[in-house]
Amino acid sequence: MGVKLLARAANLEAADLLLVAPQRVVAAGERVAGVRLSVQEVDGYEGRPAQPGRITHLVQPDTGDAPMGQCSTEAGAAALQALATATDLARAGAVDGILFAPLNKHSLRLAGMREEDELRYMQRRFGVEGFTCEFNITGALWTSRVTSHVPVREVADLITGQAVADAVHIIDAALRRAGIARPRIAVSGLNPHAGDGGSIGREEIEVIAPAIERLRKDGLDATGPWSPDTVFIAARRGDFDAVVSMYHDQGQIAMKLMGFERGVTLHGGLPVPVATSASGSAFDIAGRGVAGIEGLQAAFDLCARMARQVNEVSACAT
Template sequence: MKPRIAVLLGDPAGIGPELIARLVARPENRARADLLIIGDKRELDRGMEIAQQRFDHTLVRDEADAARDTDIPSLIDFRLPDDAPYERGVSTERGGRYSLEAFRKALALTQANRTQAMLFAPVNKTSLHLAGMETGDEMEWFARQLDYAGAFCEFNVLDELWTSRVTSHMALKDVSARLTPERIVGAVRLIHDGLKRAGLAAPRIAVCGFNPHNGDNGAFGREEIDVIAPAVQRARSLGFDAQGPFPADTIFVRARDQKAFDGVVTMYHDQGQIAMKLMGFWRGVTVHGGLPVPIATPAHGTAFDIHGQGRADVGATQKAFDIAVRMAADRLR
C-alpha cells in the first residue's frame, strides 16, 4: 500500500498553489503516494493556471471518501466560512487564518495516521501571527496542537545533508547561556532519529563549535572546552556516531565536498542557515523534527514579489515531497 500524504497549498497570497500544481502535475510523484490535497479548489485551479500545468483530481468530502492506491489525487475543497477573495502578494489575517485552519485539518488526519505525513507549501509568519498564532513559529504551534511536550527541532535539509540546531529563534546575546550538554546531546539525538526515520541506517553527525576558530583553545571563549566537547563525548557514550566540535566556517565544506557527515548540529540559527541557503536556496527543505507526525515544507518563503508570474522554482517543494514520502513509508512499516 502506498503512503498517503496530506498536501496543503500554503498562503494563497504567495507562490504555494503554483508550486503544488507543478509538483502534483508530475506523474512520477502521483505514482509514489496517494495525495490528499486540502485546499480551496479555486486556489488550486489558479495555481495550475499560473504554472500552466494541469492534472485530474477527484473532489471528496473527507479523507474517508478518498481512493487508495491511485494515481489520481483527491481534493477536499477547503474554504473559510466568509468565502471572500484573498489579497495577493501581501501578509493578511485571512491568509494566515486559511493556513492555520488547513493545518488543523491535516494535523488531525496525520495524527490519526489516516494520512502518514504532511507536506505544506510556504506560509507567511506575519500572516499567521495576524490570524492569532501566539507561538514564535508554526513548529511550536504544531506541538501545541498535538499536545506534544517532548523535544522537537527544525531540521534544514539540502539534498542528503541535514542540520539541526541547539537554539533557534532567539537573540545571539542569549545563545551562550542556553548551551548545555543536555541540550546538545538532545539535538544530536533528534537529528539521528530524524535521519533514521528518513531511511538512513547509521547517521554520521558533526557538531559545530560556537566561537570563531572553535575558540582557539580558549582564546576566544571556552564553550567548546567546557560544554560542547563534553556533550559530544556523552553523545558517543550513548551510541551516537557524533564527532566534534568543528569550526563552523569549515565543517560545511567537509560535509558538502567530502560527504564526511550526514547531519550537522549547529549552536544557533544562522550558523547553519546561511551555509545551507548559500549552497542551494531553491533546494532546501525544512523538516519539523521530533514531532509525532512527519511534516515537511520548502525552506524558502512565500515569495510575494513573484506571485502570479509563473516562475516559482519547484525544486525545494520536490525535495520536501521526497522526504515526506520516505518518512510516511517508514510510518507504514
C-alpha cells in the same frame, strides 16, 4: 508552486494525494501556474481517495482574499486552517504524511499563531512533548539545530548541555531510520573559531564540549565543537552525514548556498513525516509563475518515502 507539483503525473502514482485548501486558493494557484488540476472535491476525508488516480480536494472554508506577495491575516488564517486540518487527519490515522509549500511566519502570527514557528504549532496540536527540531537536507547532508526561530540575542542563553544532546540524538535517530547505521555527526561551536580556546567565548569549553563527550560515551559518533566557518566545508567534502548547528542562520546559510533549489526542510520529532522545501515564501516572484519546484519535489519524495517506511514497519509489527 504546490499546483505545479500536483500537476505532475508521477506524483499521482507515488501516493494518494489529499489537497487541503480553500477553493479560492486552488483557483489562484491554477491561474498562476497555467494548469488545471484533476480533482474530486469532498467535504470530509477518512483515509481513502475519492477516485483512484485523481487528487482528492478537501475544501476548506474561505478565509478571504489575500493580497498576492504580501503578509496578511487572510493568508495566515488559510495556512493555519490547513495545518490544523492536516494534523487532525494525521492524528486520526487518515493520512500518513504532510507536505506544505513554504509558509510565512509573520502571516501565521497575524492570524493568531502564538508559537515561534509552524513546527511548534503542529507539535502542540499533536500533543508531542519533548524536543522537536527542523532538519534541513541538501543531497546526502542533513542538519539539525539547537535553537531555531528565536532572536539572536537569546541564543547563547539557550545553549545548554541538554539542548545540544537533544539536537544530536534526534538527528542520529532520524538518520538511522533513513538507513545510515552509524551516523557521523559534527557539532558546531557557537562563537567564531569555536571560541578559540576561550578567548572569544567559553560556551564551547563549558557547555558544548562536555555534552559531546557524554554523547560519545553513550555510543554516538559525535565530534566537535567545530569552527562554524569551516565545518560545512568538511561536510560538503563528505566527512560527515550531519551537522548540528547552534542557531538558525549558522546552518541555513551554508545549506542554502550548497543547494537552494533542492533543499528540504523536515520536521523531526512528530508522529508522521512533515516536510516542505527550504526555499522560503519568495514574495518577490509571487504571481509570476516562475517559481521552481525541485525543492518541493524533493520534499514530496522524502515525505512519501518515509510514510511508506512507517507503514511497512507497522505492517511487520502486526
